[in-house]
Amino acid sequence: MGYVDKGSKPFEFASKSAHTHLINDPEVNSFLRKCDLPKSSDQIFFNDKLLFNIEDIDNNPIKNVIAIDGGATDVPVKRAFPSSTISFFQFGALSFKLEDLESLDKSPFISPEDIAKLKELERIKLVLPTKNLSISGLTLSKSVRKTIYDFFVKDRGDCGSYMKSLYWFLFSEYDTLKDSYQLASCPVCGESRIQLKRVKIDKEYVAECPHCSGKIFLTDVFRFHEVVDDNFGASGIIGYLTNLLEQMIIIHTIRIILNLQPNLFNSVLFIKDGPLAFFGQTANMHEPMRGLCNFLFKKHNLYLAGLEKSGAFVEHADAIKTNLKPGQYILLDNKHIYKYIIPGDPDTTDPYARTSYYGGKLIYKSRNEEMYVISLPTENSEIILNPKKEDYKNIDIILNNIDKLRCDMYENSLLPVALANKLVSLSNHPSSVLLEKFARQSIQH
Numbered sequence: 173m174g175y176v177d178k179g180s181k182p183f184e185f186a187s188k189s190a191h192t193h194l195i196n197d198p199e200v201n202s203f204l205r206k207c208d209l210p211k212s213s214d215q216i217f218f219n220d221k222l223l224f225n226i227e228d229i230d231n232n233p234i235k236n237v238i239a240i241d242g243g244a245t246d247v248p249v250k251r252a253f254p255s256s257t258i259s260f261f262q263f264g265a266l267s268f269k270l271e272d273l274e275s276l277d278k279s280p281f282i283s284p285e286d287i288a289k290l291k292e293l294e295r296i297k298l299v300l301p302t303k304n305l306s307i308s309g310l311t312l313s314k315s316v317r318k319t320i321y322d323f324f325v326k327d328r329g330d331c332g333s334y335m336k337s338l339y340w341f342l343f344s345e346y347d348t349l350k351d352s353y354q355l356a357s358c359p360v361c362g363e364s365r366i367q368l369k370r371v372k373i374d375k376e377y378v379a380e381c382p383h384c385s386g387k388i389f390l391t392d393v394f395r396f397h398e399v400v401d402d403n404f405g406a407s408g409i410i411g412y413l414t415n416l417l418e419q420m421i422i423i424h425t426i427r428i429i430l431n432l433q434p435n436l437f438n439s440v441l442f443i444k445d446g447p448l449a450f451f452g453q454t455a456n457m458h459e460p461m462r463g464l465c466n467f468l469f470k471k472h473n474l475y476l477a478g479l480e481k482s483g484a485f486v487e488h489a490d491a492i493k494t495n496l497k498p499g500q501y502i503l504l505d506n507k508h509i510y511k512y513i514i515p516g517d518p519d520t521t522d523p524y525a526r527t528s529y530y531g532g533k534l535i536y537k538s539r540n541e542e543m544y545v546i547s548l549p550t551e552n553s554e555i556i557l558n559p560k561k562e563d564y565k566n567i568d569i570i571l572n573n574i575d576k577l578r579c580d581m582y583e584n585s586l587l588p589v590a591l592a593n594k595l596v597s598l599s600n601h602p603s604s605v606l607l608e609k610f611a612r613q614s615i616q617h
Contacts (some may be wrong), residue, residue, distance in 0.1 A: 213491045220502040223496075224561055226536075227568040232270075234475060234573050235439040239266045240337040240416070242418045242445075244410050246302060256305040259410055261298040265421050270576065296421065298323050303405035315399045317359060320396065320413075321389040325377060335377045335440050337424040338390060343459055345371050346430060347467050356456070359397035360386025395453035412452040418444060419461070422476075426464065434472050441475040441573055448478040448531035455528040462530040465549040469565055477570050478531065478547040488513045489535045489543040496543075498524075501536035501571065503559045510532075522558045532559050534567075538575050546574070561611065 194200050194507040237321035242263035250256040260563045299319070301307070306315040324335040355366040361384035368388065374377045395415060400406040410515065422442055429436050450457040470475040480486055485504075496502065509524045516524075531549040550556055550563045550568065561567065 178457070184438070208515070210488075213494065215590065216492055216495065216512050218495065218502060218519045219508065222505060222508070222559070224501055224503070225497075226499045226501065226539075226571050228570055229572050232572065232576075233439055233569060234270055234441045236267060236436075237441050237443065238422050239443040239575065240264070240418050240445065241266075242414050244414050246407060246410065249305060254304050255486055257303040257407070258305055259302045259404070261300065261394070261417070263292045263298075263414075263417055263421060265296075265425065270573070272340045288496075290552075295415075298417070299607060300406065300410075302407050302410070307553050312402045312406065315396060315407050316400045316409075317392065317397055318390060321377075321391045322392070323593065324391050331424065331428050333423055334420055335390060337420065338393075339373070339377060340427050341423050341464065342390075342393065344460070346427070346461060346464065347471075353393065355388065355393055356395050357398060358383060358386060358388060359392050360384050360388070361367075362529040365531070393456070399453055409453070412454050414456045415449075415451060416457065419450065419457075423461070423464070426468070437468060437472040437474060441477070441570065443577075444476070444478045445480055445481070447480055447529065448476070448549060449525060449529040449532070451528055456526055458530045462549070466532060466551065469549075469551050473566070474549065475566055475570055476549055477533075479575070480545040480547075483545075485533060485535070485545045486543075489545050492538060493541075493543050496535070496537040498537055498539045498541050501534050503561070503564075504535065505556075505558050521557065521588040532556055532564065534564075536571055536574065538571075538578065538585075540578055542578055544574060546570075 176484065240263070242261065244259055244261045246257050246259050248257050249254060254447050300318065301312060301315050304312070306312045307318060308317060321335075322337060327333055340346065342353045349370075351370055353368045353370075355368050357364045358366050358381045360381055363381065363383040366381060366383075366388070368379050370389075373390060379388045379390070380386070381388055394413075396406075396409050396413070399408060422444060425442075429440070448461075449455075450461070465474060465476070502508075504513075504526055506520065507518045510520065511518040514524070529547065531547040533547050534544065535546045536546055546569060547563045550559070551565055556563055
């Protein structure tokens with residue numbers, strides 16, 4: 173790495189000839205010869221047992237759609253050394269009736285009132301310090317912990333707080349009540365494998381560490397305290413936190429429906445932007461989420477789908493689009509994933525993403541010839557090594573409704589996801605610029 177130009181001395185440029193040492197190195201050449209490139213479309217072969225035609229449904233049970241999306245932007249509050257940044261998050265839960273969308277499709281003229289029916293959006297906001305910035309009297313790492321805790325305990329009216337939903341979720345209040353949850357590490361003393369006893373958590377959702385008597389917030393189960401560093405900042409958790417909060421909105425909504433009108437599960441389709449998985453430090457949440465999904469399948473019903481817009485699986489779907497007929501889908505098993513999509517051993521007995529996903533993946537070519545990468549929850553306690561259609565409950569109903577929700581605004585997009593993203597996403601310009609000015613003025617005051 174070159175030296176930074178901060179004064180009158182010249183900037184240090186990289187060497188123009190150092191690459192020859194790499195090109196002529198035997199070990200570098202040996203390593204490159206071992207590497208494989210992704211297969212091209214003519215080298216990809218399907219297992220016919222995993223290829224299916226979508227089945228028509230006579231009576232569509234889906235009456236309402238709830239789409240969840242979120243966005244975040246990192247904003248510099250102070251650009252001069254030492255620089256400081258803060259992150260703004262905005263999430264949306266967009267709900268609409270399917271009949272409103274169908275009536276629009278048939279209408280020769282669309283009025284603003286018609287569009288308004290599809291924009292019943294609840295916006296949820298969060299501001300998080302991410303570098304050289306903190307709540308007065310606290311370090312950056314403690315400020316991040318406190319900010320996330322405060323976001324969760326905030327009262328949201330008749331629905332209660334997200335913390336109440338988190339407690340309900342972790343201790344399985346919807347089914348067989350659990351006595352404890354194992355916390356990976358104490359955020360105060362660092363001691364591992366702390367048993368959070370349900371009865372020891374107070375009304376503020378705070379527990380006491382049995383080793384150091386330090387305060388443990390229930391939100392410490394997300395383990396962000398393990399990776400936030402006072403020197404290097406908290407920017408590394410932004411993507412994981414965004415994905416987590418999108419799914420907490422789903423969990424919160426599920427709790428409300430279960431308490432108020434459980435029969436709605438027979439007519440509501442949940443759509444999440446991104447796969448059905450928890451990543452990074454939050455990956456441990458996939459187990460209680462799988463438990464919740466299995467409970468709903470057994471006692472009620474669940475229509476839930478995760479739609480991916482980018483990444484290796486989306487690129488693979490584009491590569492195989494000529495191999496699928498309209499209305500066909502392929503379930504993705506370990507062999508296909510590790511042979512054609514993600515580098516790995518196709519013969520491994522370790523299921524793909526078993527420690528983060530609570531569903532399985534498929535690629536669907538719609539009747540309109542759009543390509544979708546979809547993850548659906550499976551009726552099992554583990555990720556399935558060799559999936560069967562029977563493992564995906566409601567698969568034909570969900571895919572038929574994805575056909576109905578197509579959107580021509582973007583490539584392979586769905587209307588609820590595109591609308592939610594449009595209403596909550598934060599652009600680099602002008603949103604980021606205006607938020608920077610807003611944050612700088614507010615903090616200085």
